[in-house]
Amino acid sequence: MAQNRDLLLLAKKWEVIELPKEKKYLLKYFKTPLQTAFLKYVYVFGECVNFVDHTGNQCCARWLQTLYNRMQTLESLHRDAKVNMDMTLLAHIESGKYHLEIEK
Numbered sequence: 001m002a003q004n005r006d007l008l009l010l011a012k013k014w015e016v017i018e019l020p021k022e023k024k025y026l027l028k029y030f031k032t033p034l035q036t037a038f039l040k041y042v043y044v045f046g047e048c049v050n051f052v053d054h055t056g057n058q059c060c061a062r063w064l065q066t067l068y069n070r071m072q073t074l075e076s077l078h079r080d081a082k083v084n085m086d087m088t089l090l091a092h093i094e095s096g097k098y099h100l101e102i103e104k
Contacts (some may be wrong), residue, residue, distance in 0.1 A: 007087050013044050028096025029074060030067070034059060074085060 017040055019027065030039045034057050040052050048064050051057065074093065081090040092098050 004039070017038070017044060019043060025078070025096065026071065026074060027092040028097075029070065029100070036069060039071065042068065042071060073100060074098070 004074075005053070015037075017043055019040065023043065031038055037055055037057055038051060039049065041055060042048050048068050051064055052059065072100065078090065078093050080086075081093060
């Protein structure tokens with residue numbers, strides 16, 4: 001988003017924004033209200049450093065990092081599947097059935 005970050009914060013843009021069509025598949029992997037808020041927040045601001053302060057949602061830094069890594073991994077896999085024209089993997093990811101190993 002190419003707008004002023006302060007205005008986006010004041011308008012609470014992350015609460016009302018709709019993810020673009022090409023990123024909607026991520027909602028299948030981020031199902032809880034906290035995870036959905038995280039996904040939208042990162043889409044608007046590009047990072048999650050101030051997520052707790054800006055949204056009021058309580059979670060630890062380790063969980064934020066896990067969510068961020070999950071999002072980055074899914075986006076990378078999705079991008080690679082598109083570039084390599086692997087339609088089976090792409091359909092599997094977009095359907096929400098791709099199994100990610102969760103960090104412990």
